Amino acid sequence: MKKSVSTKTAVVYMSKYGASEKYGKIIAKKLSAHLYDLNNITVNETLRPYSSIIWGGGIYAGKINGLDVLKKNIHALSDKRIIVFSVGNTPADRDDILEKVRDKSIPRSVQVRLQFYHFVAKSNFSCLKLSDRMVLAARRIMLLIKPDGLLTDGERLFLVNYGKDIQVIDEEATEPLTKSFSERKE
Numbered sequence: 001m002k003k004s005v006s007t008k009t010a011v012v013y014m015s016k017y018g019a020s021e022k023y024g025k026i027i028a029k030k031l032s033a034h035l036y037d038l039n040n041i042t043v044n045e046t047l048r049p050y051s052s053i054i055w056g057g058g059i060y061a062g063k064i065n066g067l068d069v070l071k072k073n074i075h076a077l078s079d080k081r082i083i084v085f086s087v088g089n090t091p092a093d094r095d096d097i098l099e100k101v102r103d104k105s106i107p108r109s110v111q112v113r114l115q116f117y118h119f120v121a122k123s124n125f126s127c128l129k130l131s132d133r134m135v136l137a138a139r140r141i142m143l144l145i146k147p148d149g150l151l152t153d154g155e156r157l158f159l160v161n162y163g164k165d166i167q168v169i170d171e172e173a174t175e176p177l178t179k180s181f182s183e184r185k186e
């Protein structure tokens, strides 16, 4: 019965500019799961009743936002199925980059009990805080002086999208994650 998914699954997100929140909302709606902003909950207490947790956050400087909180609470959540989704401008097929992002975000000893998904979202440039704009401007300068032949696909994409107002959310990309729930007996 679908009801078991709704009552046993929580979607938790940490979102600076709204992209992870949007993906979290899409996933929670599809699964009829409960949705929480990580900033508004006490992980241990709020997530205790759930058997599955879907935990999402944006990537900043190669690290998934909010995974330090997951790491801190991993023992308290030891009886739960945990799925992590990252959101960023890294293309979803760049397993090499995403592996580095995961390694930087959470130890491998914890990764082995998690499932990972990645969704693409591009920054809405004009909404960024000044400090974040400065970080991106510095990265752009570094890339502009890098010899063209040494630029990675991800770096080229960054230069193409720099300064643009495009927060594109790909709802269809969430299918494999939500499907893995409906196919699985809780």
Ligand SMILES: Cc1cc2nc3c(=O)[nH]c(=O)nc-3n(C[C@H](O)[C@H](O)[C@H](O)COP(=O)(O)O)c2cc1C
Pocket (backbone or CB within 6 Å): 014, 015, 016, 017, 018, 019, 020, 021, 057, 058, 059, 060, 061, 062, 063, 065, 087, 088, 089, 090, 121, 122, 123, 124, 128, 132, 133, 135, 136
């Ligand atoms: C300062 C800054 C650094 C970023 N670093 C990365 C990065 O290393 N890798 C990546 O894929 N995306 C990076 N992004 C893009 C964000 O991950 C993307 O905008 C994401 O949608 C943010 O999610 P949120 O709005 O839920 O916080 C960066 C964005 C900013 C503003």
